[in-house]
Amino acid sequence: MSRHTPLYQPPLDALRAPLIGRLLKRRHGxxxxxxxxxxxxxxxxxxxxxxxxxxxxxxxTVGAWVHYRGLVILALLLAGNLFCMGxxxxxxxxxxxxxxxxxxxxxxxxxxKWLAIGxxxxxxxxxxxxxxxxxxxxxxxxxxxxxxxxxVLELIFTESPFCKYICPLGAFNFAYSTLSPLQIGVxxxxxxxxxxxxxxxxxxxxxxxxxxxxxxxxxxxxQHDRRGVLGCGTLLYAPQIKSNMDCTFCLDCVRACPHDxxxxxxxxxxRELRQPHTLPKRWDVNFLLVALAFMGIVxxxxxxxxxxxxxxxxxxxxxTNAEWLLLLIVFFVGSxxxxxxxxxxxAWLANLLAGKQQRPHLLRHTFAAFAPAFxxxxxxxxxxxxxxxxxxxxxxxxxxxxxxxxxxxxxLFGTQVNWQLGGxxxxxxxAIVQVILLIGGYFASMMLAxxxxxxxxxxxxxxxxxxxxALLFLALLLAAFFIFSQPMEMRGTAELDGLFH
Amino acid sequence: xxxxxRAALLILCALILASCxxxxxxxxxPDPDIQLEWLPADKPFRVGLDxxxxxxxxxxxxxxxxxLIEVRGDMNHAGMVPVNxxxxxxxxxxxxxxxxxxxxxxxxILTVRATLPDxxxxxxxxxxxxxxx
Numbered sequence: 001m002s003r004h005t006p007l008y009q010p011p012l013d014a015l016r017a018p019l020i021g022r023l024l025k026r027r028h029g030x031x032x033x034x035x036x037x038x039x040x041x042x043x044x045x046x047x048x049x050x051x052x053x054x055x056x057x058x059x060x061t062v063g064a065w066v067h068y069r070g071l072v073i074l075a076l077l078l079a080g081n082l083f084c085m086g087x088x089x090x091x092x093x094x095x096x097x098x099x100x101x102x103x104x105x106x107x108x109x110x111x112x113k114w115l116a117i118g119x120x121x122x123x124x125x126x127x128x129x130x131x132x133x134x135x136x137x138x139x140x141x142x143x144x145x146x147x148x149x150x151x152v153l154e155l156i157f158t159e160s161p162f163c164k165y166i167c168p169l170g171a172f173n174f175a176y177s178t179l180s181p182l183q184i185g186v187x188x189x190x191x192x193x194x195x196x197x198x199x200x201x202x203x204x205x206x207x208x209x210x211x212x213x214x215x216x217x218x219x220x221x222x223q224h225d226r227r228g229v230l231g232c233g234t235l236l237y238a239p240q241i242k243s244n245m246d247c248t249f250c251l252d253c254v255r256a257c258p259h260d261x262x263x264x265x266x267x268x269x270x271r272e273l274r275q276p277h278t279l280p281k282r283w284d285v286n287f288l289l290v291a292l293a294f295m296g297i298v299x300x301x302x303x304x305x306x307x308x309x310x311x312x313x314x315x316x317x318x319x320t321n322a323e324w325l326l327l328l329i330v331f332f333v334g335s336x337x338x339x340x341x342x343x344x345x346x347a348w349l350a351n352l353l354a355g356k357q358q359r360p361h362l363l364r365h366t367f368a369a370f371a372p373a374f375x376x377x378x379x380x381x382x383x384x385x386x387x388x389x390x391x392x393x394x395x396x397x398x399x400x401x402x403x404x405x406x407x408x409x410x411x412l413f414g415t416q417v418n419w420q421l422g423g424x425x426x427x428x429x430x431a432i433v434q435v436i437l438l439i440g441g442y443f444a445s446m447m448l449a450x451x452x453x454x455x456x457x458x459x460x461x462x463x464x465x466x467x468x469x470a471l472l473f474l475a476l477l478l479a480a481f482f483i484f485s486q487p488m489e490m491r492g493t494a495e496l497d498g499l500f501h
Numbered sequence: 502x503x504x505x506x507r508a509a510l511l512i513l514c515a516l517i518l519a520s521c522x523x524x525x526x527x528x529x530x531p532d533p534d535i536q537l538e539w540l541p542a543d544k545p546f547r548v549g550l551d552x553x554x555x556x557x558x559x560x561x562x563x564x565x566x567x568x569l570i571e572v573r574g575d576m577n578h579a580g581m582v583p584v585n586x587x588x589x590x591x592x593x594x595x596x597x598x599x600x601x602x603x604x605x606x607x608x609x610i611l612t613v614r615a616t617l618p619d620x621x622x623x624x625x626x627x628x629x630x631x632x633x634x
Contacts (some may be wrong), residue, residue, distance in 0.1 A: 055577055056581050132578035134608070305606065419582065419585075423580075486605055
């Protein structure tokens with residue numbers, strides 16, 4: 001190595017990219033994404049409330065359940081948490097923050113991911129039980145509820161509790177952004193050690209904290225402004241960030257740093273999953289990663305014919321045909337009970353087989369060590385599901401938007417709506433991609449679990465510790481294959497009693 | 502105060518827009534002189550080609566011939582391309598057979614519109630469950 005080569009090479013800074021980097025770093029750079037998404041949210045809400053109540057003809061349902069879901073997983077895998085970065089729900093949140101000043105902290109008892117896990121469970125269950133995909137009105141109410149919740153919580157508490165502890169969409173994005181190729185970091189760690197203000201976390205009173213030499217003149221370059229620049233809303237300290245978990249990609253830290261030392265670094269995807277100690281060894285954070293993989297299976301299971309048989313058997317066994325109750329049981333077992341039982345069981349078995357039981361908290365440590373391995377297979381399942389809806393329905397937004405314009409007397413694009421515009425590929429063609437996504441996710445999870453087993457138990461005992469996880473991932477893969485090989489059947493308006501004939 | 506005025510103005514604009522839109526208008530009241538009825542088969546609906554039979558009669562239950570029946574099938578899930586079918590003329594007993602393909606299992610919303618030779622029309626909507634297997 002040359003004498004002049006520094007030992008630490010900062011990662012490539014995506015914000016140094018021409019134009020886009022500079023735009024994003026500007027004081028209102030985030031609005032570049034937020035304003036279009038805010039306008040889209042307003043449009044979706046408006047159409048949901050006032051438009052034709054047929055899901056495939058309404059912007060609310062097409063936008064939310066086809067495009068948002070498809071694009072969010074694509075963005076997470078290709079770039080990062082772009083949808084949290086452009087989240088329109090944070091606009092009223094920012095307003096609330098300004099109105100409220102310094103609120104109190106979120107209750108200590110709730111400063112974890114359990115609320116978010118509960119929120120994810122609730123939203124997936126409500127999605128099924130209310131046939132939300134079929135209802136533009138309910139979809140519009142969901143968007144309104146999001147705006148209201150983010151505003152009220154920010155008004156009462158500091159630390160952006162909605163983003164960090166509650167938002168189910170955010171929890172999904174946080175979990176799968178651990179695979180993303182971008183991460184907040186610092187250019188030079190020493191700069192942070194001597195930094196007095198820690199503006200990246202505390203915020204700055206200056207609207208433009210960075211002093212550029214070119215701007216230094218007789219007039220002071222810093223104009224103090226009562227609005228200043230916000231620090232990290234989720235209280236992450238830039239030089240200590242090892243994971244994308246809890247990072248909304250808002251870039252407030254980048255803007256607030258007076259030393260221009262915070263970067264959006266390019267890294268190898270999933271790097272944080274391969275390294276130890278990047279995520280806290282907490283039950284809640286790690287259970288989120290595990291549960292999401294199972295939720296992916298259960299969410300897709302609700303759309304294939306075998307769900308009828310299961311609901312019918314359950315209804316006969318319990319003597320009830322209350323659909324909400326039957327779905328609650330299926331979702332509770334599949335999304336929470338089964339992942340808890342199987343993942344804790346696998347951790348216990350791994351310890352038992354590898355013979356490493358002498359340290360305290362060992363089960364939690366093993367559970368936490370292997371939890372990141374559930375991320376790739378989970379992402380594969382979600383991408384196969386949401387990608388399917390997106391690919392077969394991507395172009396349907398065109399006639400729906402065209403129809404919306406005509407509905408308001410805007411005939412700019414002609415008066416004939418081409419309703420036959422559908423997908424960019426058909427379901428059969430996308431099946432190959434689904435197989436690639438599932439198998440790719442499975443192998444990535446297997447490799448990750450194998451690597452973790454070697455790290456935790458040593459080469460000699462790693463095979464035995466790896467075995468329970470290998471079986472669990474195989475079971476998840478087979479379940480996913482079974483579901484995705486079924487013909488799709490959109491259950492909804494028909495009542496459950498129709499199943500008993 | 503200015504913020505309140507702006508907000509009120511925005512809400513007012515949204516309400517005006519909403520009231521102007523065509524799909525916000527209620528479905529036309531069916532013409533009492535036109536009886537449009539779907540005669541579904543006894544067997545459950547399954548994915549694939551099907552023939553939907555409609556009966557068209559006047560208020561005195563006399564068959565109507567020479568009409569146009571248009572069927573639009575929308576799935577209740579967003580992102581699905583609608584399926585269209587139509588039949589013209591009808592049989593002597595006022596029956597119209599519309600060739601129609603159920604492209605996917607699940608819940609469908611059928612919107613059926615009958616246009617008579619004299620230009621009068623009526624529209625009805627049905628919800629149907631189609632089995633994938």
